[in-house]
Amino acid sequence: MSHVVGIDLGTTNSLVAYVKNGVPEVIRDQSGDALVPSVVSIGDEGTIFVGREAQRRLLISPSRSVYSAKRFMGRGIDDVRDEAALLPFGIGGEAGGVVRIAVAGREFTPPEISAFVLKELKHRAEEFFREQGEFDFEVDRAVITVPAYFNDAQRTATRDAGRLAGLEVLRIINEPTAASLAYGLDKRNRGTIAVYDLGGGTFDISILTVEDGVFQVLSTNGDTHLGGDDIDQLLMRLVLDEISGPATLVQAVRKAVIQAKVDLSEVEATDIRIDPAPALPNGYTRRVTRAEFEALIAPLVERTLGPVRQALDDAGLQPGDIDEAVLVGGSTRIPLVRQKVADLFGRKPHTELNPDEVVALGAAVQADILISGRREMLLLDVTPLSLGIETMGGVTSKIIVRNSTIPASGREMFTTGVDNQTAVDVHVLQGERELATDCRSLARFKLRGIPPMPAGLPRLEVRFQIDANGILSVEARELRTGIEQIIEVKPSYGLTEGEVERMLIESFEHAEADVEARLLIEARNEAETVILATEKSLRSPELDEISHQQLKAGELERIRTALAELKQVMAATDREVIHEKTHALNHATQHLAEVMMNRTVREALTGKNVTDV
C-alpha cells in the first residue's frame, strides 16, 4: 500500500515525517538533514530547483529565486505590497485577486511555488521508502500543517498546493496542535497546555486541554506576519545602514545576519561577517552582543504576548492555570523568547523535542490516525476567526464565532429589502471586526431565482459548514418555496477549480524539466563527493612519498587537471558534461585510491596479532 506522510510546510524550512510501528520519525536525506529550505529557484533553462540547491542559487541569482512564499498564500496584492518591497522577486497581480510572483520571466501563484516544495518533500519520502526496500514506495497522501491563525483563504491555498504537488491532502491541521500531539505521546495524560509557536514567518498560541487522549483546543490566537523573518530584517537594516551596499548584497547580508542570530542563541557575542565581494571589496565584520541583539528584538518578542493574553482570556484562564508550556518553531531557540515564556507562565517551557521537527512529527501522527482508524488519540481543533456575512449597513453578522470547535455549522436567516426582488448578494466574511470593510472578504455570490414576493416575505437561509480542515463551505436556499440554489462560491483570494485544473495540466507538461533538474542536482552531488575525496587525498602528508614510490610519471598532474576540469563545469547546467568529467576524475584517481587504501589496510594490520585478523 502506498504511504501517507505528515508535512510541515514552513515559511523558511519544510519537513516530512511518517509513523513507523506507532512512532513518528522525520525523514532525512543521505547527509542526515531533515530540513528542506522552502526556497525555489528557476534555472536558465526553466528547470526548477528546490531546497538546499535553491538556497545556494539564492546567493548567485537572487532574481531567479523565491523564498517565504508562505507569506503570500491566500492573500491579495493589497495585503502584501509593503513587505514585497524588501524581496528580490516581483510581486504582482490584479487588485482584489491572487498574488502573482514574477521570477525569471515567469509568473507563479503562491500555491504553485509551495507545490514545488511539497513535490520535493514527496520525492524525498519516496526515495526514503525505496531505499528501505519497499515494493510500493509511492507517497500520494499527506496531512499538511498550517499556522493556527491562518484564515480560510490561506488554508484553501495550502490545500490547492498539495493537490498541485500530486498529493491527496488528508487533512489540514494547525501547527501548534500538531506539536501537542507529538508531545502527547509520552507525556502526561491530562492537563492544560499552552503551545507557543514562533516560526520563520508566523506566530501562534494555542491553549489545549488533554484528557483521556482527547486533545481539545480551547482557544487560539496569533499573528500570521510575525516570526524569525522579522528578526532577520531588523538585523539586516542594522547592517545595510552601515554598509549602504547595493541591492545585490542583500542576500549575502541576509545569510550573514541569520548566522549571527543562530550563534547568539549559544554565545554571548558574535560577528556578523560578510565576505569581500565586488560590491564590497573589503568585506564587512561587525561585533554584536546578545544584549544588543535582545534590545533590538525585545519589541517583537513583546508583540507575541498580546495574542497569548487574548487566547488565555478566550479560554477563561489565567497564566497560572497552565500546567505545561511547549515551545515550537526555530525562533524559540532564542534565549529571550524562552525567558519571556517562562516569566509569563511561571514555569520552564518544554523543549525536549527539536522545535523544528515537532510539527512534522505531529502531522505524521495525525496522518496515521486517519488511515489506521486508531482511536487512542483525538484532536479537536477550533476555528481561529469568526465567520459571517455582511448585512444591512455594511455590518458583519457572525454565523460561527471564533474558537468554535470544528467541524462546526451555523445558519442565518434574512430576507429581501424591496418588493419582487429575485436575487440577493451574499458577502462571506472572516474576522472579529464590526464592519464588513474591516473583515477579510472570503467570497461573494448571488442567490438567484427567488420567487417575486413583497419585501420581507422570502425566508432566505444561509448555512455555513466548517469541515475538520477548518475550511468553509456555504449553502443558501429560500425556505418558503423550498427553492434551493446551488451556488458557486468564487473565492476572493483563492484559485478557482478551473485554475487548479489548468495548473495541474501545466505541471505535467513541466514534469520533464523537473526530472531534468533533479538529475542535474544528483550529478552535481556525485561530482562534489568525488571532488571532496580527491582533495582530501591530495592533502595527505604522505602524498609526496606515495607519488615518488608508487605512482607513474605525470599521474598526479593528470589527477589535478581532471579535478580542475570537473570544478570548472560544476556550475554548468549540462548534466552530461558533469557526468563525463566526474567519470574522468574517478578514472584518473582510481590507481591513487587503490594505493592509499592498501597502505591504510597494511597500517591497520601491522600493530595487530595474527589472531585478530
Next chain:
Amino acid sequence: MTDPIPVRAEAALECRTCGAGAPVDEHFCPNCSRLLALGRHGDYFSFLGLPRKLTIAAAELEQKFRELSRKFHPDYYYNASPAERLASLERSSYLNDAYRTLRNPVSRIEHLLAIEGLPSAKSEEGTAKVPPDLLEEVFALNEELDEIREQRESGADAGALSVRLDGARKPIERKRDQHERQLQDLAARWDSQEQASAQDKRATLEALRERLLERNYINNLLATIDREAASLSAANLS
C-alpha cells in the same frame, strides 16, 4: 451564535446505509450499526443523553462530549462510505454546537426556552421597552451619562468624570448580580418541576424569559457605560 436548528424532530430516522428506521435519539442504526444521518434533530439535551435540566455538572458534560466526539469525529470515518462521512460531519458539527450551547448557563436557558416553544429572548434585544423592574435605575443612569458626556465635551477633568462614571455603574452592577441570583433560583425551580403541571412549568419558563430580557437590557446598559469610559480614557490621554 445563531439559533439552533428548528424543532421539528421527526419521529424516526431512516438509515442511509440499510434503509431501516431508527428512533430520533439514536446515533447508530440498530439494524446495521452504521452512523445515522442527523435528520432534523432539535434538542441538544437529548442528543447528549442528558435530562432536560438547567443544572449540569461541568465534568459530566465534558465527559459526554468527549465520549460522543470519539464516536462521531470525521477522523474515524476517513475510509467510510460517503453516507457515513456526511453523517459524521453533521453529527460532529451538531455535537460541537450542543456542547458550546449547554456549557454556558445563559445559552443553556435560551436553548431550553427554544425547545419548549417560547419565542427567543434574543430577537427582542435592543428593541425591547425598558423592563418595569429597571425603570428607576435606567432613568438615573441616563441622566448621569448625559451630564458626564456634556462635561467631557466641554473639556472637564476626565479623571474626575471617570470616578463619577464608576459611581453610576455600581447600581447597575448590583442589579445584574441580583438577576444572576434570580436566574439561578428559577433554574433550580425548573429542575424540581418534573412532576409539576404544564401550567406551572410554563410559568417558570415565562419567568426565565423575562429575566433573560432584563439581563440583555442590563448588559446593553453596561456596554454603554464601557463606551463612555473608553471615551474618557481617550480624552485623558490626549
